Amino acid sequence: MNRALILAVAAAVGIVVASSTLFTVHQTQQVLITQFGQPIRVITEPGLQAKIPFVQSVIAFDRRLLDYEAAGEEVILGDQRRLIVDSFTRYRITDPLLFFQTAGAAEAGIRARLNSIVTSALRRVLGNEPLLSVLSTDRTRIMGEIRRQVNEEARRFGIEVTDVRIRRADLPDENTQAILNRMQSERERVAREARAEGAEVAAQVRARADRERTVLLAEAQAQADILRGQGEQDAIRIFAEAFQRDPQFFQFWRTMQAYREAFSQGETRMLLSPDSEFFRFFRESMQMPGAASGAAAPAPRAVALPPPVPA
Incomplete structure (x- = not known):
């Protein structure tokens, strides 16, 4: 036993x-x-x-990635605007011995120091940036600079900071409306300038188009006048060549046109002397041999006259 x-x-x-x-x-x-x-x-x-x-x-x-979420901090930006920044940090312990010597055996010992490091870096970097940069695509560059500064200071604690991000950025309640009004006024000013520049360009384009239209119409009118003059010149030349072959017939033709225009209405009254040149062809027809012998003249026939030609 x-x-x-x-x-x-x-x-x-x-x-x-x-x-x-x-x-x-x-x-x-x-x-x-x-x-x-x-x-x-x-x-x-x-x-x-x-x-x-x-x-x-x-x-x-x-040895895995660890997260640390910092409380919201009020930061003054480069344009003197206030912003409440809520950030988080990801890090890993790379040197356990240095971490033990500087922060202690528990991970909670590094959180207070990490909070101070991150807050200081946020204030330094954001203090040189305007609000529009923080809210635009420049935010990636800003976060890269914050991560670099935080990592440099955190190495003396045996940790490596892999990422620092702004989770939320809000304006203080007392300044939100004023800043929004200022931003709205700025956007409206930019919009007015853009509209004014657009109106100026539109006026220039419209004036240039009107000038080109006027030039084109003037050139077309001049070309039309030239062509019309050439056509009238050719027409006059053709008529002149045709009537020069028999001047007496041309004179007779023009007289017949004058008779048609004068007596076409049927109610025309003319006061002329019997020996007027206008009735020369009538007098010549009365002096023909058949008319002088007293024989009965044949009844006149209706003769269809051709249409008048231009002078």
């Missing part, structure tokens, strides 16, 4: 010693071994490890 008890006690002691000596490092962890509070060594490889029981202690640190 005593031997069995001794064996049981020895087994229990062995189990306790083994549990205090052996420990497992998970793949998401990195371990710092301390002896009487002093750091001895750092283990970053996962697997089963051993330490001196009851003398050395194991402090595990997460």
